[in-house]
Amino acid sequence: MTASAPTLLFVIGPPAVGKMTVGQAIADRTGFRLLHNHLTIEPVLRFFDFGTPAFQRLVDNFRIGVLEEVAASDLPGLVFTFVWAFDHPGDAQTVASYARPFAERGGRILYLELEATQSARLERNAGADRLAEKPSKRDLERSRKHLLEVDATHKLNSTTEFDGRDDYLRVDNTHLSPDQVAATAVRHFRLPDRRS
Incomplete structure (x- = not known):
């Protein structure tokens, strides 16, 4: 790994687990x-419905473009949030494609997985920060229904996929603040900490 290569930290977990606030x-x-x-997601929803081929192409191209530019930059790193359905093999391939620009330059690829109770996530689903950043979640009834549906149909937390890996940390943040989780992740992965 080269000292100047940026780090890519994936923050993964189910909807409304707190990925964005922990990432921030x-x-x-x-x-x-x-x-x-x-x-x-939000800019593309202005043109195409979620999950359509055009939507998926645009979102993927947008993400890969940003990831490639950051990987080639002198930025210290990028936190990228992602809902990973572990029962869907395509998601693992997508994550690998997102990581590739960093891996090719010798950057660290890290995984912070968050888990929380469904009741905590349903409460967070209506949080002010979430709704401010994610206009598509402002229809709370629809958003709540979506959360329950994906919980019922997908495996959104890992089981053994990361066993024995030192590039991975799992945190139950049901009762932890985003700052507490961030401090744990920074310490665990030995990331630069501007507060120390």
């Missing part, structure tokens, strides 16, 4: 930039 707390501590998944 990590970015504030480290100087990394935050690319939360809705920064790419």
Whole structure:
């Protein structure tokens, strides 16, 4: 790994687990930039419905473009949030394609997985920060229904996929603040900490 290659930190977990707020707390501590998944989703929803081929192409191209530019830059790193359905093999391939520009330059690729109770996530689903950053979630009844549906149909937290890996940390943040989780992740992965 080269010293100048940026780090890519994936923050993964189910909807409304707190990926964006934890990601922002990590970015504030480290100087990394935050690319939360809705920064790419929301603009494309103005043109195409979620999940359509055109929607998926545009979102993927947008993300890969940002990831490639950051990987080639002198930025210290990027926090990228992603809902990973572990029962869907295509998601693992997508994550690998997102990581590729950093891996090719010798950057660190890290995984912070968040988990929380469904009741905590349903409460967070209506949080002010979430609704401010994610206009498509402002229809609370629809958003709540979507959260329950994806919980019922997909495996949104890992089981054994990361066993024995030192590039991975799992945190139950049901009762933890974003700053507490960020401090744990920064310490665990030995990331630069502007607060120390």
